Amino acid sequence: xxxxxxxxxxxxxxxxxxxxxxxxxxxxxxxxxxxxxxxxxxxxxxxxxxxxxxxxxxxxxxxxxxxxxxxxxxxxxxxxxxxxxxxxxxxxxxxxxxxxxxxxxxxxxxxxxxxxxxxxxxxxxxxxxxxxxxxxxxxxxxxxxxxxxxxxxxxxxxxxxxxxxxxxxxxxxxxxxxxxxxxxxxxxxxxxxxxxxxxxxxxxxxxxxxxxxxxxxxxxxxxxxxxxxxxxxxxxxxxxxxxxxxxxxxxxxxxxxxxxxxxxxxxxxxxxxxxxxxxxxxxxxxxxxxxx
DNA sequence: AGCACA
Numbered sequence: 001x002x003x004x005x006x007x008x009x010x011x012x013x014x015x016x017x018x019x020x021x022x023x024x025x026x027x028x029x030x031x032x033x034x035x036x037x038x039x040x041x042x043x044x045x046x047x048x049x050x051x052x053x054x055x056x057x058x059x060x061x062x063x064x065x066x067x068x069x070x071x072x073x074x075x076x077x078x079x080x081x082x083x084x085x086x087x088x089x090x091x092x093x094x095x096x097x098x099x100x101x102x103x104x105x106x107x108x109x110x111x112x113x114x115x116x117x118x119x120x121x122x123x124x125x126x127x128x129x130x131x132x133x134x135x136x137x138x139x140x141x142x143x144x145x146x147x148x149x150x151x152x153x154x155x156x157x158x159x160x161x162x163x164x165x166x167x168x169x170x171x172x173x174x175x176x177x178x179x180x181x182x183x184x185x186x187x188x189x190x191x192x193x194x195x196x197x198x199x200x201x202x203x204x205x206x207x208x209x210x211x212x213x214x215x216x217x218x219x220x221x222x223x224x225x226x227x228x229x230x231x232x233x234x235x236x237x238x239x240x241x242x243x244x245x246x247x248x249x250x251x252x253x254x255x256x257x258x259x260x261x262x263x264x265x266x267x268x269x270x271x272x273x274x275x276x277x278x279x280x281x282x283x284x285x286x287x288x289x290x291x292x
Numbered sequence: 293a294g295c296a297c298a
Contacts, residue, residue: 211295213294213295213296215294215295216293216294240296240297242295242296242297245294247294249294249295249296251295251296251297281293283295285295285296286295286296287295287297289296289297290296290297290298291298
C-alpha cells in the first residue's frame with residue numbers, strides 16, 4: 001500500500017530484439033574473418049540486462065550472476081533515462097553467457113514488485129575487468145548530474161568498451177564517465193530522487209538488516225533443514241525458528257548486511273522439503289537478532 | 293501477510 005509513486009518510473013522497455021540470438025538473417029553475410037573486426041554474435045560473452053528496478057544495487061547484479069558457471073564480472077549502468085538501470089554481465093565464453101541468459105531471462109527479479117529480468121546478448125563485450133582494490137562492483141553513472149569529477153578509468157581504451165542497449169537508437173557514445181563506486185553512492189544522487197536517504201531500503205520499505213525474516217514456511221519446517229539451506233550462504237551465523245499460530249517464521253542472522261542480502265538473493269523463493277505453500281519469503285528483519 | 297529474542 002505504501003509503494004512509491006510510480007510517476008518517476010519510466011516505462012521504457014526494450015522491445016523484443018530485432019534479431020534472435022541465433023544466426024537468423026546472417027545467411028547472406030560473407031565469410032567473416034575473426035580478426036580485426038568486432039566479433040559478431042558468436043563471440044559475445046556479455047549479456048545485456050534490463051527490466052531492473054530503479055533501486056537495484058550493483059551488488060544484487062553481482063549476486064545474481066556470480067553462481068552462474070563461467071561468470072567473470074558485471075557492471076551496473078545508470079542510463080540517465082529516468083531512473084532506468086541496466087546491467088552487463090560478462091562470461092568466459094559465449095556458451096556460458098547463453099546458458100546464463102536462458103536460465104535467468106524472464107526470472108522475477110523482485111517478487112515484491114513483480115519486475116522480471118529481460119536479458120539479451122549485448123552488442124559488444126565488456127572489457128573492464130574487476131580490478132581488485134577498486135571495489136567489487138563496477139558502476140557506470142550516466143545520470144545528468146555528473147557529480148563525480150574523478151575519472152580514474154575513463155580513458156583506458158579507445159574502443160567503445162561500453163555495450164549499449166541493443167535496440168535503442170538513443171545510445172549516445174559521448175563520454176563514459178566511468179566511476180567505480182561503492183554501493184552506497186549509487187542512489188545518493190540529488191537529480192531526481194531527493195527523498196532517498198543513505199540507508200538502504202527495500203522496495204516494500206523495510207530496511208536493510210543483517211538479520212533476515214523468513215516466512216511462508218511449511219508447518220512442518222524444521223530448524224535443521226532451514227539451517228542446511230542457510231549454511232550454504234557465506235556469513236550465516238544463527239537461526240531461530242518460531243511458530244506463530246500455525247505458520248512458523250524464522251530469523252536468520254548474518255555477519256553483516258551484505259551477507260544477509262546475498263543470502264536473501266540466493267534463497268528467495270526457494271523450496272524446502274517441508275514447503276507446502278510455495279517457496280520461502282525472505283525479507284530483512286525489523287531488528288537485528290540479539291547477540292548469541 | 294506473517295517480525296522474536298533482550
